[in-house]
Amino acid sequence: MVIKKVTDYEELSKKGAQFIAAQIIMKPNCVLGLATGGSPVGTYQRLIKAYQDGSISFKDITSVNLDEYKGLDGTHPQSYRYFMNTNLFDHVDIIKENTYLPDGLEPDSEKACTDYEAIIDGVGGIDLQLLGLGHNGHIGFNEPNTVFEKNTHCVELTQSTIDANTRYFNSSDEVPRQAYTMGYRGILSAKKILVLVSGSAKASILAQVVNGPITPEVPASILQLHPDVTIIADAEAAALL
Numbered sequence: 591m592v593i594k595k596v597t598d599y600e601e602l603s604k605k606g607a608q609f610i611a612a613q614i615i616m617k618p619n620c621v622l623g624l625a626t627g628g629s630p631v632g633t634y635q636r637l638i639k640a641y642q643d644g645s646i647s648f649k650d651i652t653s654v655n656l657d658e659y660k661g662l663d664g665t666h667p668q669s670y671r672y673f674m675n676t677n678l679f680d681h682v683d684i685i686k687e688n689t690y691l692p693d694g695l696e697p698d699s700e701k702a703c704t705d706y707e708a709i710i711d712g713v714g715g716i717d718l719q720l721l722g723l724g725h726n727g728h729i730g731f732n733e734p735n736t737v738f739e740k741n742t743h744c745v746e747l748t749q750s751t752i753d754a755n756t757r758y759f760n761s762s763d764e765v766p767r768q769a770y771t772m773g774y775r776g777i778l779s780a781k782k783i784l785v786l787v788s789g790s791a792k793a794s795i796l797a798q799v800v801n802g803p804i805t806p807e808v809p810a811s812i813l814q815l816h817p818d819v820t821i822i823a824d825a826e827a828a829a830l831l
């Protein structure tokens with residue numbers, strides 16, 4: 591693991607965008623694994639600027655996102671499809687048909703997950719997977735568990751995640767209780783992984799992820815086994831490293 595400590599969210603976003611832009615320049619038709627949440631928003635804004643000034647193009651990029659709430663369709667403002675459209679896709683030249691998320695409207699969990707596995711396989715492998723880190727160590731929506739779930743699956747969100755994500759909804763009751771998430775096979779098969787971690791609330795979990803035992807109770811700890819992981823953490827998040 592390479593850990594880059596930066597001063598604050600601004601610098602994290604700048605470095606995150608440089609990292610992804612370098613990947614796009616090296617391989618203009620690469621497959622990007624993308625993430626939602628607050629951590630990558632500043633990075634996406636800088637990537638949009640890089641596109642606008644002509645430094646990068648997304649026209650040959652394919653993207654596969656980590657997860658989607660079960661029950662929300664893509665026009666729901668809190669769906670991850672809506673997040674990706676408004677925070678990145680609508681502002682760059684990516685071809686929307688080449689952007690994939692699990693189908694939140696598919697009520698049959700088994701079908702939704704099997705379909706997404708076929709999509710992950712169909713894109714031919716992720717070149718760079720971007721990750722945020724949940725307060726309980728989750729990646730995507732892989733919550734703390736007794737096993738590392740290999741494939742895309744339907745998860746029951748933990749109270750910690752529901753609490754963390756309530757800020758985006760009118761009330762906690764509106765937060766979906768279930769989500770579809772890529773499993774560890776999809777994430778770990780990426781050639782490169784970039785993790786963005788910001789803020790003091792992540793300091794303790796980040797220290798466990800980096801220095802603690804590899805256990806499904808701390809989902810991101812499995813990243814210790816991947817050969818090419820870069821973590822960019824701001825000073826508050828890196829305080830206990």
Ligand code: GLP
Nearest residue numbers: 626627628629722723724730731
């Ligand atoms: C959400 C998402 C994750 C994200 C995480 C952290 O629940 N499913 O993919 O990485 O929470 O979010 P944030 O970056 O807002 O802390």
